[in-house]
Amino acid sequence: MSVLVYIEPIKDKIKKAAIESVSYASQVAQLLNTSVTAIAFNASEETIKEISNVGAEKVLNISDSAITTINIKSLAKGVIAAAKEENVNVIIFSFDGSGQSVAPYVASNLKAGLVAGATELPKVEGNKLEVRKNVFSGKASAIYSIESAFKIISVMPNSIEIASNPKSAEVVAFAPSTDLKDGVQLKNFKVNDDVAHGGVPLPDAELVVSGGRGLKGPENWGIVEDLAHALGAATACSRPVADADWRPHHEHVGQTGLAIRPNLYIAIGISGAIQHLAGVNGSKTIVVINNDPEAPFFKNADYGIVGDAFSVVPKLTEAIKKI
Numbered sequence: 001m002s003v004l005v006y007i008e009p010i011k012d013k014i015k016k017a018a019i020e021s022v023s024y025a026s027q028v029a030q031l032l033n034t035s036v037t038a039i040a041f042n043a044s045e046e047t048i049k050e051i052s053n054v055g056a057e058k059v060l061n062i063s064d065s066a067i068t069t070i071n072i073k074s075l076a077k078g079v080i081a082a083a084k085e086e087n088v089n090v091i092i093f094s095f096d097g098s099g100q101s102v103a104p105y106v107a108s109n110l111k112a113g114l115v116a117g118a119t120e121l122p123k124v125e126g127n128k129l130e131v132r133k134n135v136f137s138g139k140a141s142a143i144y145s146i147e148s149a150f151k152i153i154s155v156m157p158n159s160i161e162i163a164s165n166p167k168s169a170e171v172v173a174f175a176p177s178t179d180l181k182d183g184v185q186l187k188n189f190k191v192n193d194d195v196a197h198g199g200v201p202l203p204d205a206e207l208v209v210s211g212g213r214g215l216k217g218p219e220n221w222g223i224v225e226d227l228a229h230a231l232g233a234a235t236a237c238s239r240p241v242a243d244a245d246w247r248p249h250h251e252h253v254g255q256t257g258l259a260i261r262p263n264l265y266i267a268i269g270i271s272g273a274i275q276h277l278a279g280v281n282g283s284k285t286i287v288v289i290n291n292d293p294e295a296p297f298f299k300n301a302d303y304g305i306v307g308d309a310f311s312v313v314p315k316l317t318e319a320i321k322k323i
């Protein structure tokens, strides 16, 4: 019996969310008195080093340059083969874009119970794992019991502390007997301009500066970008802002956009509608800047500034630059 953890194929540096999922897997393995195997695709030496530092004892590496992060079925087939061949009964994913796509395929194939978006380590109750996750847009949390033979958990990014647990991982070139092809090939890949120009990708960002309709128009986004730049933060926006084409859709956060959990979320000129909060209320610290003292977002804020964004934000940026 062992715990398997999924590592998405990436060209550059491994994502923090992936390291968190390995650390989570390692802590689950300690609870179950077993070991952690990682299933990785085209993993670099650097990736293997990073994941063995947080507890991976064995890495099954599938080397196939045709498999990229878009090949969801191929990735799922690789995980299923590894689970069957390694006598695994718990599989851990990160609840990020890749994990959210691959885990359901794997769960359906293995007839596994899946809890998506766990925020804590599970409790072991005999043969069952009890897992807590947030529900109803973060207004409540619930505990689910996974009772199937294969058990799958995906971990909400930025929910758990990464614990150092260095191992010298055994790396195995893994060649599953099943054909991994899924009939999809990546023909073109273009990094969005904001990321290409040194911006921080929103899903990975620990600090986020976000703007809403209170900023009046795209021509005023300079104050958001300047603050984000001073902090080394990513930029985000409310849905009406993306719908109006003031900002690109990949920056839209909320119920119908990205769900993020940064350490710091600064909301500028955003009212705090329930659909917006659904994507950001897991943030560790929320700062709200709004000229309406009755804006609902203040109820969810750790810090609030009642004032005109056009006067407050540049002053904040200048103050941060001096630190």
Ligand code: FAD
Pocket: 211, 212, 213, 214, 215, 237, 238, 239, 240, 241, 252, 253, 254, 255, 256, 257, 268, 269, 270, 271, 272, 273, 274, 275, 276, 279, 289, 290, 291, 292, 295, 307, 308, 309, 310
């Ligand atoms: P507004 O509600 O117009 O708020 C603007 C705020 O700016 C106000 O609070 C105002 O006081 C403040 N302001 C104005 N001028 C200034 C100034 N000079 N300085 C400082 N503050 C100022 N929304 C999302 O964001 N994400 C979603 O995923 C999402 N999904 C949705 C799904 C459904 C099914 C539905 C029905 C709605 C969804 N919405 C979503 C829309 C949501 O209900 C709100 O309409 C939206 O979040 C409001 O955006 P806003 O706060 O930017 O704009």
